[in-house]
Amino acid sequence: MKNTRIRILYIDDEIHNLNAFKASFRRNYEIYTALSAQEAKQVLKGVDVHIIIADQKMPVTTGVEFFYDIKDILPDPIRILLTGYTDVEDIIDAINKGHIYSYIKKPWDEHELHRSINNAYEIYSARKQLKEKVLELEKTNDELNRFIYSTSHDLRSPLMSVLGIINLSRLDQTVTDPMGYMDMIESCVVKLDGFIQKIIEYYRNSRLDLEYEKIDFNNLFNDCVDTFKHQNTAIEFKVNVEQPFDFKGDTFRISVILNNLISNAVKYQKPGATNPQVNLSAKVEPHKATIKIVDNGIGILSEHLNNIFKMFFRSKNNNKPGSGIGLYIVKEALTKINGTISVDSQYGEGTQFEITIPNRNEFDT
Incomplete structure (x- = not known):
């Protein structure tokens, strides 16, 4: 300029x-x-x-x-x-x-006014350039997000084809796999597909508009349990819902939050535990809902608690597969709906997540 x-x-x-x-x-x-x-x-x-x-x-x-x-x-x-x-x-x-x-x-004074004008124009120019840079960064970020989302969707198709071929090979009696290579391939594909799905979740959370609708937490919890119970059939799921009031919220984001937390509760159980449990509870009040997800799994080291919501952070106290972005997505989704989350964990004993979510039904009345 x-x-x-x-x-x-x-x-x-x-x-x-x-x-x-x-x-x-x-x-x-x-x-x-x-x-x-x-x-x-x-x-x-x-x-x-x-x-x-x-x-x-x-x-x-x-x-x-x-x-x-x-x-x-x-x-x-x-x-x-x-x-x-x-x-x-x-x-x-x-x-x-x-x-x-x-x-x-x-x-x-002519000189004073001249000086003020030039100083003012320097500020105008700096603000203009900053605004242009911000718009340029927003455009670049949007293009990158779109690229990642599109690529993630495109990657899922060949991965599903690989899984299909593995299942077909198991049905074919002439195919032998004494070293268990098929199982290893399937495990890697499932892990990669899970990571891709997390990326898609992150993108949708950042892009989709908020949509509020009535939520029945009994139904929502049961859907989540049905999704994950097959991953560890030994786990006993306990559901307790107190919902004397209607609750309205963003179903997609609340489902993303619950799915990620319940997935972790299932994944991070103690190997060989005799009574693995995951307890889900919700208490609905006129202005908010309080949700708790409690497990008796391996727990989280106290020095890691301040970092678990950071992108790609993974605790070193377990060898479980994970993407390191699940809890980051949880925090981002809660931010979108003005919710909060706290965690209490004892290493070797289990973990409790407590979430509060505003009841949009109160705002509509």
């Missing part, structure tokens, strides 16, 4: 002040003038100015009032207030609320 001629709008109800400003600065800047706030708004409809200078004491609308009126529809131009009075309270209020960048006393 170095070659851009600075465009300034000067508003003053005294014509001789406008003429004096033009005479002093027209060689340096592109000058536009207005005798009132209303006239200034008309100018701003057709001209993209960088700096707006307004006199404070004008009939009908003061300079501060004018800046307040345009701050939302025209946030970019830098605003400078001219005043010949000691309107200290108005000026301080305007500066604190961000209505103006600075103020200059009248009669203005």
Whole structure:
């Protein structure tokens, strides 16, 4: 923007002040003038100015009032207030609320005003460049997310084909696999497919709009249990729901949260445990729901508790397969629905996650 001629709008109800400003600065800047706030708004409809200078004491609308009126529809131009009075309270209020960048006393000094204009334009340029960089980063991030999502979907198709071939080979009596290679291949494919599904979950959580609908936690828990109970048939699932009030929430994100937490509760059971358990409970109140997922599995080391919600973090106290993004997705999904989560774990004894989720039914009544 170095070659851009600075465009300034000067508003003053005294014509001789406008003429004096033009005479002093027209060689340096592109000058536009207005005798009132209303006239200034008309100018701003057709001209993209960088700096707006307004006199404070004008009939009908003061300079501060004018800046307040345009701050939302025209946030970019830098605003400078001219005043010949000691309107200290108005000026301080305007500066604190961000209505103006600075103020200059009248009669203005040409060198001082020139310096203020150039400083203001430097700020305008820096903000403009920052905004452009942010938009560029947002575009790049969006394109990357779309690419990852598309790639993840495309990868699942050949993986499912590999699993299909493995199952066919098991049905074929002529195929032998004494070393168990098919099982190893299947295990790797399932692990990779699970990771891909986590990526898809993350993408959908970040992109999909919130949709609130009535939720029955008994049904939701039972669906989750049906999904994971086959992974360890020895686990006893206990479900306890207190729902005397209707609950409305985002079903997709709450399901993602529960599926990830219950999946971990199943996955991180102690090897050879005689009574593995996963307890699910929900208590619905008018303004929130409190959900607990408790297991008696291997637990989490205390020094790891502050890191478990970080992306790709995996505890070193187990050799279980995992992507390291499940709990990160849980935290992101809860952030989307303004929920909270806490964890209490004793290594070797088990883990409890407690979640609170706002009841949107309260907001709709």
